[in-house]
Amino acid sequence: MEKFEENIANVIKRVHAAAERSGRPADTITLIAVSKTQTIDAIQTAYKYGVREFGENRSKELEEKATQLSSLPDIKWNFIGSLQTKQAGPVAECGHVFHAVDRVEIATTLSRKLDKYGKELKVYIQVNVSGEETKSGFDCSAWETNVDQRDTLLNSIEVIGKLPNLEIQGLMTMAPISASASPDTIRNIFRRTKNLSDWVRTVYSANQFQKLSMGMSGDFEIAIEEGATCVRVGSAIFK
Numbered sequence: 001m002e003k004f005e006e007n008i009a010n011v012i013k014r015v016h017a018a019a020e021r022s023g024r025p026a027d028t029i030t031l032i033a034v035s036k037t038q039t040i041d042a043i044q045t046a047y048k049y050g051v052r053e054f055g056e057n058r059s060k061e062l063e064e065k066a067t068q069l070s071s072l073p074d075i076k077w078n079f080i081g082s083l084q085t086k087q088a089g090p091v092a093e094c095g096h097v098f099h100a101v102d103r104v105e106i107a108t109t110l111s112r113k114l115d116k117y118g119k120e121l122k123v124y125i126q127v128n129v130s131g132e133e134t135k136s137g138f139d140c141s142a143w144e145t146n147v148d149q150r151d152t153l154l155n156s157i158e159v160i161g162k163l164p165n166l167e168i169q170g171l172m173t174m175a176p177i178s179a180s181a182s183p184d185t186i187r188n189i190f191r192r193t194k195n196l197s198d199w200v201r202t203v204y205s206a207n208q209f210q211k212l213s214m215g216m217s218g219d220f221e222i223a224i225e226e227g228a229t230c231v232r233v234g235s236a237i238f239k
């Protein structure tokens, strides 16, 4: 268990160093400890060492953990995986941030369910910039040249932006896993996503799309160097 303390300190140190390299204050980067599959004990230990943002990707697991840890008032639950509409209830009820709006339908469902709980939810629009078929998100694999991809994304954002109870934060993406792609390839995906985010911001609204959720254990430093404001780190913390 005590290993967590060292892992967390080490990850935080690396986040700070990467923020410095990107010319931004470290406190503008949010570290999410991805606690999916981890025990309540593990989450409590991470909490003890100062972690407040946790990431889950199963609706039922989120509900169970949020319920068991409801005595920790400042804990924040991030839902980071794709979500089926019939499992949206617990995310609306317990979630603070949803990182994976990959279609209008899930945003509509969450918006409606949030009404019931009198809650708001911060959301990220997930984009698939790498073009890998296994990845969810709006297809932005050739957004620089493909007008249809840009139109679909913008039209969807337009609809999602009008839904009550949802606050769009920005874009979220996943790079190819580091085992199968070179650092240059990964960097390029993050850079293209940052460019897309900048473009959406100029077209859509200056106040939104200030945030960018990208980077995992294998690539969070590259992501920060390329403009991530939020990294989702699991195994580097809970190993």
Ligand SMILES: *Cc1c(COP(=O)(O)O)cnc(C)c1O
Binding pocket: 034, 036, 057, 080, 081, 174, 215, 216, 217, 218, 232, 233, 234, 235, 236
């Ligand atoms: C599991 C997961 C992470 C964390 O992955 P690690 O490699 O363990 O850091 C981040 N983002 C998403 C969307 C995930 O599903």
